Amino acid sequence: MYRVVQQIHFIYGHRLLNYQGKCAQVHGHNGLVEIELRSNKLDSLGMVYDFDDIEKIMKTWIHEALDHKMLLNKKDPLVEVFKSRGEPVYLFEDNPTAEVIAREIFIHAKTHGLPVFEVRVWETPGSLAAYNEEN
Ligand SMILES: [Zn+2]
DSSP states (O other): OEEEEEEEEEEEEEOOTTOOSGGGSOEEEEEEEEEEEEESSOOTTSOSSOHHHHHHHHHHHHHHHTTTEEEEETTOTHHHHHHHTTOOEEEESSOOOHHHHHHHHHHHHHHTTOOEEEEEEEEETTEEEEEEOOO
């Protein structure tokens, strides 16, 4: 099995609803995403997937959709406040935890045909959440 991991940095704001703790307040993170692709075989160039192509596909989307954006639970009353002021938001069905952000990025990578195995989101240098479709 071959594995490649592409790292992409992005900055985001968020808060968690119905949560007792610091993350209930609006705050931001310098996030690091790791997109891991796996394959049993290599292409004709000897690659699982060209790093440049992974970066092009995923960095473009992450930077357009998530970077320097406010990530909110769609039930958050702040959604209307941000929208009414023309501030960019990205909405989730659930709380915008690192786990949920990882799942969203995973789905996006899969939609783009990448042989993605796992997406990991480092919310802080010591806190990592991951999503894959293994049982
Ligand atoms: Zn946070």
